[in-house]
Every structure is written in C-alpha cells, then in structure tokens.
Amino acid sequence: MLDLREQTAIIIDHLLDPDFWSCLLEADCDSPDPISEEEKILKVAQCLRAFGDQYNDMIQEQMKEFKPRLTELKNNQASEGFSRMVTELSNSRVLCTHAEQLGPEMNVLRTTVILGMYISKEVPELLPRIKDAMVNYINTNLLTWIRQSGGWENLL
Template identity: 30%
Template sequence: MAPRDIEQQTLEIISCFFEEEHALGFRDLGGCIESDGPGDDDMFDPVVIADKLRELGDDFEEKYIQPHISRLQRAVANKAVEEFARSVDSLCAAQSAEVAPEMQLLRASMALGLYVKKTCPDLRATIQSCMAAFINTRLAGWITQQGGWDQVTMV
C-alpha cells in the first residue's frame, strides 16, 4: 500500500472517529464515508478501525487522562480562589473607609459572586467554591467574633 493510500485512509478514519458513535455494523455515518463491505478484496473499513481507536482512546482516558484532569481541575480551582480573592481585594479598595474592612470584603465577594452567577452561569460551581474558600479563609474569624452569621447580616 502506498503512503498516499495510508494518508487518505487516515483522513477517512479520523473523519469517522469524530462522528457520533455507532454500532460496529452501522455503515452510513451521515457525513462519514461509506465503508467497504465485507465482500470487497480490500479489507479496509474506516468505521471498524475508528471504533477500535475509540476503544483505545477510552481506555487510555480512563487510566491516564482522567487522573491528570482531576489534578488540573484542582489546580484551576486553587488559582480561581486566588483570583477571586484578588478581585475582591481590588473591589474593596473602591469602597469608602467608613465601612469595616471585613464588611467590605464580604460585600465585595457577594457582589462579585452575584455578578458571575448572572453573567457566567457556567462558572457557577467554581465561584461557589471560591466564595466559600475565600470567606472561610479570610472572614470566618471575624464572623465568629461578631456572633455568627445572624449578627453579621444584621449590620
């Protein structure tokens, strides 16, 4: 088989690979080429090969990629917490000095959280996590000193 044939077959396989998953016997992938039938002299079947490659990819993903993604997600969440804190600190600088610094932090974090909730719903879970981490790290002691959340929200 000539290298040109391999290149063309590779294109066909990759095209099938990115189509919706279908049963191995399904031959019309709506956009993917129609594969050779079993009666042909050439046994090349991009659908079958794409399905086998998908199985290889799925196995590799489960064993190797998912653990890396989990670590990456934790790292991104940690960076998000840091960025959330920087944003809140920056927002506090814009507030008047007559409000307690802790209340400024609380007010700014709530405003930022609400804004993200309204404008970036896909970040909702991340922002919830960031807000909780920020408040627990920076404000939990102050909230306790005030007598708890009931007292803080009455101010």
C-alpha cells in the first residue's frame, strides 16, 4: 500500500497530465467506491480536476496578475514561488467568499489545484517543476489534515 506522500505524487501527476485527461471520460466523483488503490487514486485526481475546473473562470483576473511572475518559477526556487502564489490566491477576495463553505484546508487544496492547472496550461515547459512544487506544498502543508480526514479517498 502506498503512503500518502506517494499517493499525492501520483494524484498530482495524473491531475496535470493532459494526455491522461484527453482519453478519460468525464469524472464521476459520486460513483461507488473503486476497487483497487490505483482506481482510488485516479478517482481523487478526477475529483480534484473537476474541483479546479469549477473555480477556474472565477479567478481568471487574479491569474492574469500572476502571469508576469511565472518566469520566477523557472529557477531553482519554484517551490517557494509556488507557495507564495498559493498563499496570495488563497487570501484573494474572490476565493475568500467561498472559503467559508469549504474550510481553510480545503480552500488551500483548491487553490493549489487551480494554480497548478493554470500554470501547467500557460507555461507547459514548467510542468515538471510545478508537479514537484505542488507535491511538496501539499505534503508540507496539508498532509496532516489529509491523514486526519482518513486519507485522500475520504477527503472528497
């Protein structure tokens, strides 16, 4: 059985893989529990993708402000730059209005997903760095909450 850190890496890998999504039918987050661990991980990635897509239009103006700063993610401090952007976006007025419904940790997870998806579309050459930055951010800032929630499969 994979530990949560390993599951996180696989989930983010699937989440940001355009080839994976181009051949997958629309996510069904409410389907019965999958059988295998791999199916559970894929279900989490599908639900996170749907989650990110749901809020994508809402934060387009904020994302335009980040666009000039995306070049700073090309250097060796991609994780730090990504972390700063997640914090800024999580605290934005647009997302704070929805944060009360989700709770602080889910809001940060949502923001991480939205930002990662946006950057991977806008600057595809940053994909490996963004995947690493997202996994690092989630494992550093949200892993305890994910564990206390019963793991990824019980979170969504």
